[in-house]
Amino acid sequence: MRASCAWVALLSSLGAGELLAGDIQAKVRDKTGKGVADAVIVALPATPMPAATGGPVSSMVVDQINKEFVPYVLPIQVGSSVNFPNRDNIRHHVYSFSPAKTFELPLYTGTPATPVLFEKPGVVILGCNIHDWMIGYIYVSESPYFAKTGADGKAVLADLPQGEYVVRAWHPRLEGREEATERKLTVTRSGATESVWEIGLLADLRIRRAPIPGQSGYH
CATH class of the missing domain: 2.60.40.1120 (Carboxypeptidase-like, regulatory domain)
Structure with missing residues (x-):
């Protein structure tokens, strides 16, 4: 037994x-x-899911390679932070004026000291003030289930x-x-x-x- x-x-x-x-x-x-x-x-x-508690869900990366955002589309969960390393040998000026997240990273090379935190769901459109063709998207999901x-x-x-x-x-x-x-x-x-x-x-x-x-x- x-x-x-x-x-x-x-x-x-x-x-x-x-x-x-x-x-x-x-x-x-x-x-x-x-x-x-x-x-x-x-x-x-x-x-409905219970509200999330604690710190950021995760830390993600959007690279700048050959004057492009990589990946072109990045899905993340609300509460995640994103680093924007510049791997080119020139400076970039990353920004977004999207309602879900407005921010600017003035001209820089290397990796900014502080990642950007995304606190609200929505679509965030990325741009570069120096290179007009550089466009990327961060989809900030209120759900942890996405792909x-x-x-x-x-x-x-x-x-x-x-x-x-x-x-x-x-x-x-x-x-x-x-x-x-x-x-x-x-x-x-x-x-x-x-x-x-x-x-x-x-x-x-x-x-x-x-x-x-x-x-x-x-x-």
Whole structure:
């Protein structure tokens, strides 16, 4: 009897996390059926989550490499901080005037001493006062459950507690409002929940970079 109880306790300790968690396998494609990269999928529990406590959720990085923001899109959770190291051999002036976060990092090289804290949900558009084509996006999520699509348009939100979720998709060139992509999905412990979004994309208005005469790089 004692051995049997111990076996049940062991099974419970090993399997509890797996039994209570599931995945959302998402795919985002455009009107032609092609996978869309850099789309953010966010799942919000139907039952409101308790308010987060403690310090920042995490510290992330947006690099500046070859006069570009890398990554182009970075999803983070509210309360996260982001470093903006400049790995180029010239100075950059990073800024955002977005309502979700307004800040400026005046002309600098290397890594600023203090990362930028993102306290409110929303989309933060990054720019550089020196290089007009430098545009990047930080998607600040109120939910801890999010993922970004790869080149194939696929993303996996792993280990979600089972239950009901409101799930939506966002992209820098999304045609229409993010709220229009909302759908309700149920995450269970018996396999993954799959969902496909087909979205319209606006024209890419990023300024094209001109090649440097006689060199392999770009202005």
